[in-house]
Amino acid sequence: MRNLHFKDFFWNLELTSTKGYEAIIxxxxxxxxTCKEVEDFMKARASVEERYAKELLGLSKKVCGHxxxxxxxxxxxxxxxxxxxxxxxxxxxxxxxREEAKKLEEFREKQREARKKMEQHMDGLQKQKSLxxxxxxxxxxxxxxxxxxKEEADQNMNRGTSNPKQTEKLISKAQQAKLNAEESDRLxxxxxxxxxxxRDDWIKEHIxxxxxxxxxxxxxxxxxxxxxxxxxxxxxxxxxxxxxxxEEVRRSLEQCNIESDVDHFVNxxxxxxxxxxxxxxxxxxxxxxxxxxxxxxxxxxxxxRRGHLPEPTHNREDAIxxxxxxxxxxxxxx
Numbered sequence: 001m002r003n004l005h006f007k008d009f010f011w012n013l014e015l016t017s018t019k020g021y022e023a024i025i026x027x028x029x030x031x032x033x034t035c036k037e038v039e040d041f042m043k044a045r046a047s048v049e050e051r052y053a054k055e056l057l058g059l060s061k062k063v064c065g066h067x068x069x070x071x072x073x074x075x076x077x078x079x080x081x082x083x084x085x086x087x088x089x090x091x092x093x094x095x096x097x098r099e100e101a102k103k104l105e106e107f108r109e110k111q112r113e114a115r116k117k118m119e120q121h122m123d124g125l126q127k128q129k130s131l132x133x134x135x136x137x138x139x140x141x142x143x144x145x146x147x148x149x150k151e152e153a154d155q156n157m158n159r160g161t162s163n164p165k166q167t168e169k170l171i172s173k174a175q176q177a178k179l180n181a182e183e184s185d186r187l188x189x190x191x192x193x194x195x196x197x198x199r200d201d202w203i204k205e206h207i208x209x210x211x212x213x214x215x216x217x218x219x220x221x222x223x224x225x226x227x228x229x230x231x232x233x234x235x236x237x238x239x240x241x242x243x244x245x246x247e248e249v250r251r252s253l254e255q256c257n258i259e260s261d262v263d264h265f266v267n268x269x270x271x272x273x274x275x276x277x278x279x280x281x282x283x284x285x286x287x288x289x290x291x292x293x294x295x296x297x298x299x300x301x302x303x304x305r306r307g308h309l310p311e312p313t314h315n316r317e318d319a320i321x322x323x324x325x326x327x328x329x330x331x332x333x334x
Contacts, residue, residue, distance in 0.1 A: 006210035015199065016130050021122065021206065024213050028115060031220050035108040038224060039101050042231060046097035053090035060084040070264040071256040078252040082245040089241045096234055100227055107223050111216050118209050125202045132198050136191040143188040146181040153177035 010020030060083040065076035153174035161167050 006214040007207045010210060015195075016133050018126060021126075021209070024210065025119070028213055028216065031217060032108060032112065035104060035220065035224065038227065039104045039108070042097050042101040042104070042227075045231075046094040046101065049090050049094035049097065053087045053094060056087035056090065057084060060087060069268070070261045072261050075249070075252040075256045079249045082249050085245045086242050089238060089245070093234055093238050097231065100230055100234075104223070104227055107220075111220065114212070115216065118212055122205060122209050125198065125205055129195070129198050129202050132191065132195040136188070136195045139184065139188040139191045143181070143184040146177070146184040150174070150177040150181040 006024055010024055012019050060080050064080055065073055068076055153170070154177075157167075157170040157174040161170070
């Protein structure tokens with residue numbers, strides 16, 4: 001299939017018509033708008049990624065399994081660490097997206113400057129072309145009118161009159177009409193020549209403009225396609241990166257040993273391997289009662305009935321008291 005080109009299909013039979021050129025310009029404006037829309041989209045997506053990354057980073061700082069121990073604690077620590085790494089990778093993704101958006105903005109501005117110069121040049125040529133076309137058409141009307149005036153003057157002269165003065169006047173008028181027709185013919189041809197020259201210049205520049213605008217369109221389509229392709233590659237790579245980071249957590253969880261964690265807790269916090277003794281019923285009047293500390297039961301002294309106190313056999317004056325300093329100290333010695 002033959003490739004189609006701007007320079008072959010955007011002409012018009014009317015010399016002053018700019019429909020073909022305007023169709024190209026409208027197409028370029030729509031393409032520029034598309035570039036801006038993609039650029040804004042990528043900037044907005046970068047903002048979304050940045051907000052998500054910051055929220056995820058804050059989440060990774062929250063307490064999660066702080067009181068846990070042994071292998072499960074290590075796994076939860078890896079889980080938080082990798083969550084932080086995921087958030088950092090999303091921050092990097094947001095940065096990369098902004099870089100791509102910046103490249104697109106620079107590309108759009110570069111094309112705009114190139115277009116601006118060509119459009120200004122073409123606008124100038126089109127104004128000259130329209131001005132010279134109007135001038136040529138006006139001179140053509142003047143030329144045609146002068147030619148009709150000349151023909152009318154010639155007819156009047158050829159009819160002649162019997163009055164010599166009138167005849168001379170008709171001849172003079174016919175000669176003047178001829179000069180006017182020749183002058184208008186000269187101006188008409190001059191304007192047509194100038195119009196032909198500006199037309200040739202305009203055709204060449206129109207072709208150049210079409211080729212430039214077509215190159216820009218090809219570059220724009222290619223750049224946009226590659227930009228979106230790169231954007232999707234970045235998103236896919238982010239998924240791969242996140243999965244690799246999450247895989248680290250999964251590998252850590254594979255090393256989480258349930259029996260080891262239980263044993264670790266038991267060895268660290270053990271309080272004893274014997275249960276408390278059973279609580280027994282204690283009868284207050286029983287022969288034996290267990291000690292308050294739960295030791296061996298106290299032996300109950302025999303219940304001995306005592307008589308009256310004996311009368312002292314010695315007087316108080318005969319009693320011998322000992323002092324504290326006496327090595328054989330007792331309270332009272334008889």
